[in-house]
Amino acid sequence: MSIEFSLIPVAFDALHLLLLVLALLLFVSLMRKPADVNAKPAEQPSAPVEPAATPSVLKDTTPESALQLLSLLQQDARFLDFVHEDLSSYSDADIGAAARVVHEGSKKTIAGYFTLSPIRTEEEESRLTLESGFDASQVRLTGNVVGSAPFTGTLVHRGWKATQVRLPQLAKGHDVRILAPAEVEL
Amino acid sequence: MSDTEQNARYAVGIDLGTTHCVLSYVELGAEEGTPPEIVTIPQLTQPGAVEAQTQLPSFIYQPHDQELNSADLALPWSENPASLVGELARNLGSKTPMRLVSSAKSWLCNAGIDRHEAFLPLNSPEEVVKVSPLGASITFLEHLREAWNHRFPDAPLKDQEVILTVPASFDPGARELTAEAARVAGIQHLTLLEEPQAAVYSWLQTCGDDWRQQVTVGDIILVVDIGGGTTDLSLIAVSESDGNLVLDRIAVGEHILLGGDNMDLALAYRIKAKLAQEGKSLQPWQILGITHGCREAKEQLLADPTLDAVPVVVPSRGSKLIGGTLSTELTRSEVTETLIEGFFPLVDIDAHPAHQSRGALNQLGLPYAKDPAMSRHLAAFLSRQKGAADELLGPSEGSFIQPSAILLNGGVFKAPQLSERTLALINHWLNAAGAENARLLQGIDLDLAVARGAAYYGQVRQGQGVRIRGGTASAYYIGIESSMPAIPGIEAPLEALCIAPFGMEEGTEVALQDSEFGLVVGETVRFNFFASTTRRDDEAGSQLDYWEPEELDELPEIQTHLSTEGRKSGDVVPVRLVSRITEVGTLCLEAVTLDGSQRWQVELNVREA
Numbered sequence: 001m002s003i004e005f006s007l008i009p010v011a012f013d014a015l016h017l018l019l020l021v022l023a024l025l026l027f028v029s030l031m032r033k034p035a036d037v038n039a040k041p042a043e044q045p046s047a048p049v050e051p052a053a054t055p056s057v058l059k060d061t062t063p064e065s066a067l068q069l070l071s072l073l074q075q076d077a078r079f080l081d082f083v084h085e086d087l088s089s090y091s092d093a094d095i096g097a098a099a100r101v102v103h104e105g106s107k108k109t110i111a112g113y114f115t116l117s118p119i120r121t122e123e124e125e126s127r128l129t130l131e132s133g134f135d136a137s138q139v140r141l142t143g144n145v146v147g148s149a150p151f152t153g154t155l156v157h158r159g160w161k162a163t164q165v166r167l168p169q170l171a172k173g174h175d176v177r178i179l180a181p182a183e184v185e186l
Numbered sequence: 187m188s189d190t191e192q193n194a195r196y197a198v199g200i201d202l203g204t205t206h207c208v209l210s211y212v213e214l215g216a217e218e219g220t221p222p223e224i225v226t227i228p229q230l231t232q233p234g235a236v237e238a239q240t241q242l243p244s245f246i247y248q249p250h251d252q253e254l255n256s257a258d259l260a261l262p263w264s265e266n267p268a269s270l271v272g273e274l275a276r277n278l279g280s281k282t283p284m285r286l287v288s289s290a291k292s293w294l295c296n297a298g299i300d301r302h303e304a305f306l307p308l309n310s311p312e313e314v315v316k317v318s319p320l321g322a323s324i325t326f327l328e329h330l331r332e333a334w335n336h337r338f339p340d341a342p343l344k345d346q347e348v349i350l351t352v353p354a355s356f357d358p359g360a361r362e363l364t365a366e367a368a369r370v371a372g373i374q375h376l377t378l379l380e381e382p383q384a385a386v387y388s389w390l391q392t393c394g395d396d397w398r399q400q401v402t403v404g405d406i407i408l409v410v411d412i413g414g415g416t417t418d419l420s421l422i423a424v425s426e427s428d429g430n431l432v433l434d435r436i437a438v439g440e441h442i443l444l445g446g447d448n449m450d451l452a453l454a455y456r457i458k459a460k461l462a463q464e465g466k467s468l469q470p471w472q473i474l475g476i477t478h479g480c481r482e483a484k485e486q487l488l489a490d491p492t493l494d495a496v497p498v499v500v501p502s503r504g505s506k507l508i509g510g511t512l513s514t515e516l517t518r519s520e521v522t523e524t525l526i527e528g529f530f531p532l533v534d535i536d537a538h539p540a541h542q543s544r545g546a547l548n549q550l551g552l553p554y555a556k557d558p559a560m561s562r563h564l565a566a567f568l569s570r571q572k573g574a575a576d577e578l579l580g581p582s583e584g585s586f587i588q589p590s591a592i593l594l595n596g597g598v599f600k601a602p603q604l605s606e607r608t609l610a611l612i613n614h615w616l617n618a619a620g621a622e623n624a625r626l627l628q629g630i631d632l633d634l635a636v637a638r639g640a641a642y643y644g645q646v647r648q649g650q651g652v653r654i655r656g657g658t659a660s661a662y663y664i665g666i667e668s669s670m671p672a673i674p675g676i677e678a679p680l681e682a683l684c685i686a687p688f689g690m691e692e693g694t695e696v697a698l699q700d701s702e703f704g705l706v707v708g709e710t711v712r713f714n715f716f717a718s719t720t721r722r723d724d725e726a727g728s729q730l731d732y733w734e735p736e737e738l739d740e741l742p743e744i745q746t747h748l749s750t751e752g753r754k755s756g757d758v759v760p761v762r763l764v765s766r767i768t769e770v771g772t773l774c775l776e777a778v779t780l781d782g783s784q785r786w787q788v789e790l791n792v793r794e795a
Contacts (some may be wrong), residue, residue: 068235075232080508090508097513101501104482146622172235183503 015018067176069166074180077105113167118161128155193345194375196338197222197644199384200330200350201637202323202364203392205414205447206241209330214347218650219394222641224634227333233258238758239273240634242333244326246287247275248307248315269325280474281645284310289415290322292552295353295360297485301791306418320363347647348373349640353418354438354659356382357717357741358773359737359790365772378771380641381636382420383654385595386637390652392629397652400627401591406436406575407627408589410451410564410608410638417442417560419567421587422654435656437574437587437719439567440739446598452524452558453480453516453642455497456554461514472512472699475500482578484517484525488601494518499746507638529560530607535586535615538566551762568615570720570736577722584619593627595635606756658767661724663738665714682716682738684728686765686773695766696726697778702762705748705777705786712745712792726765746777747786763788 035085060175073079082102087095110116130139132149138159141151170176194214199222201208212222226238233254247270254270261267270278270739279286283346287306295302296319298429304316317325350373352364361378379387386409390397401407405424411417419439425432454477458468468476478497486496495517536709539557555563568586576582592609599605600632605626613623631638646653663682683701690696705711716738724730748759761777768774775788 071232078501085506085508087508094508094511097497097499097511098501098508100497100499100513101507101511124364134560167276168231168235168237169262170232171236171258171260173260174254 064176065167071179072109073106076109077102114162115164116160117163119161120155122155124155125156126155194347197347197641199637199640202326203244203348203413204289204416205244207244207326207330208241208634210641212641212645214648221759222638225337228262230274231497242272243276244291245275245279246322246325247278248285253744263336266648271325284781285314287317287322290319292443293319294363295356301363320367323367324370325365331371344372344374347375347644349377349379351379351381351384351636351640353422354382355418355441359483359742362772363792365770376770377784379640382411382418383595383696384636384639385411386422387642388630389593389627391642404579405591406589407591407593409593412598413445414447415445416446421571421574423578425578430693431651433654434578435654437571437660441553442563443552450477450481452528453558456520456524457514468474472500478492480516484521487518487521488603507596515627526607530611531559531561532611535565537562539563577608588616588621590624591627592624595632597633599632607748657691660717660719661688661721662686665718682730684724685763687726688722690767692767692771693769695764697764698727698762700727702760704758705761707748707757707759708750709749710745712743715744716743717741738782743792745792747784748786
């Protein structure tokens with residue numbers, strides 16, 4: 001028995017119908033792929049943050065998370081209110097009282113949504129040696145930067161690294177540009 | 187049961203608390219000693235923002251139509267959830283209390299109101315949607331169910347073995363309502379467990395086999411569980427049977443509406459008074475800020491004995507933060523005086539709170555404890571239960587039952603000074619009676635122990651580990667008019683007929699052989715209903731014509747209604763009462779015809795007509 005593939009089927013039997021459905025499914029899944037890749041980071045907010053490799057091309061950051069963090073800092077720490085105050089007209093005691101609000105709140109926010117750890121565990125101002133192949137994004141060399149690794153120098157700052165981020169998930173229709181709603185008491 | 191065995195993969199513990207709910211689980215058939223895991227509960231924390239937290243605040247907010255953008259209410263499992271519960275509900279309610287449903291659980295065991303009637307939030311305007319105490323419990327359970335099903339789509343909650351905790355002091359009506367709420371929320375395999383027992387199970391799980399080294403035969407463990415709004419007390423005796431240590435829950439305390447939130451509020455009002463003396467009066471919204479600030483300052487002061495004072499600041503409401511912010515401080519002596527001396531004074535064992543009359547029965551409102559001193563409530567409990575362990579451990583002397591070990595639970599005890607004071611107080615009583623100091627049992631998570639213990643109990647029910655025995659912690663009675671000749675102007679005295687004895691176990695039944703009642707077809711018959719946590723020896727059918735006022739507590743009335751089906755209205759049918767403790771853990775009362783052919787349920791929760 002010979003089958004002529006170039007013939008157009010006269011009637012849609014079950015087999016052809018199945019083939020058509022499969023073809024459509026494949027097409028749809030191919031079209032969807034890029035969108036899935038983009039959606040992934042948003043779906044897994046608690047995944048550990050990998051240290052970013054030096055980007056070969058520039059990438060745009062999404063403003064969503066930045067606005068979300070500003071909103072959280074305003075809500076718990078009155079961050080935006082504080083930054084927008086003109087400090088020159090207040091006494092240090094008044095500023096101190098407000099600073100407590102900002103400090104306590106910021107601490108709570110940072111501790112609640114991030115897990116942070118220092119990059120180097122050595123004491124600051126102590127001497128340390130960097131072997132060749134150290135990660136330049138994690139350690140910044142300054143001063144007399146000549147020669148080749150191993151480098152020996154003084155630890156000036158231990159650095160900070162976010163090992164976990166767990167920002168709240170946002171509703172699709174949520175307007176992140178509203179950092180704090182106006183409040184009207186009735 | 188066979189259905190359960192096929193489908194249940196997990197034992198799920200639910201702590202349905204007055205102020206917080208917690209969800210925990212352990213795999214059935216997991217190795218003994220596997221610690222139960224906590225399921226984080228996704229909930230709105232701000233409009234449009236969802237966070238998963240270990241606790242779900244037990245609050246419902248009924249927003250105005252135009253108050254929130256509907257797109258901002260989405261939860262992971264629903265774009266339009268029917269109710270707004272959890273963190274955001276509590277936050278919104280703190281500024282708009284008339285739309286906030288809080289303490290719904292305390293209403294569940296409140297006598298004198300119809301707990302099916304939608305009246306919460308109490309005293310709010312007509313346009314605010316109302317919910318019943320039962321409805322509120324259903325709402326919380328539904329949120330927990332969705333959170334579970336979202337996390338375990340292959341093992342829906344309806345198929346799992348669910349252990350739901352209730353206060354040890356819950357009356358049969360409140361237990362039945364809790365079971366009803368669980369049924370409506372789609373929980374099919376349910377067991378109720380008392381919260382203090384759950385805390386003990388969590389302790390047993392944490393200790394593993396080591397618990398047998400920490401307690402010995404003759405020990406009496408006092409469990410003090412102070413939640414946000416309520417305090418729950420229980421006593422557990424350690425005895426021996428066939429060479430094995432056995433645990434018996436021998437007594438439970440009254441329902442005390444007094445908890446950690448009262449302490450924070452007490453500090454806030456103290457600061458308010460201090461500011462008033464300085465000529466600064468506080469707006470109502472500032473009280474909220476003060477309460478919040480005091481809670482954090484208190485925790486710092488109680489954790490660090492070197493601090494003398496901690497600043498408390500109340501931020502302004504407007505966008506001008508500096509200048510409008512109110513600043514004061516909370517000192518060590520204020521905390522000590524208010525919390526330690528106010529709530530845990532070193533009183534003697536004979537100092538008891540004034541007995542709260544049930545006159546408040548008709549008043550609409552929660553019967554908050556009038557006496558804030560936890561010490562006096564504890565002293566009253568230990569004194570009332572003085573003979574509770576005699577049957578198991580042999581006769582005892584003294585005016586109160588003497589605990590030898592103490593298990594503390596609840597966030598309040600995160601402050602070491604408060605747990606030390608509680609221990610010192612009990613040791614003060616023990617020493618005065620010539621007994622040895624009690625010791626503190628440690629190792630449980632003060633916020634999560636009840637849910638964890640409940641999940642672990644699911645494993646215990648499958649035959650692992652030790653099970654706490656106990657049965658019902660009360661004997662139950664109905665009131666019947668005595669058959670003395672009628673005297674004009676004098677009400678016939680009431681006698682109490684014991685219908686369920688103390689310590690009835692799950693799955694057992696007793697029938698009152700000698701007492702017959704004539705029930706009138708088509709009419710509703712009501713009974714006065716009583717409970718006693720101290721009368722341990724009354725058997726089913728015992729009739730009391732005299733009792734001390736503190737021996738019997740009057741519970742809400744119960745009723746039964748014989749439908750006219752197959753009978754003529756007005757006919758009298760002789761019946762016997764049968765009481766049964768169901769496998770779930772609720773009391774079931776039935777009127778049964780003398781030949782046993784027909785049964786009618788006696789309603790524990792009377793609905794108002």
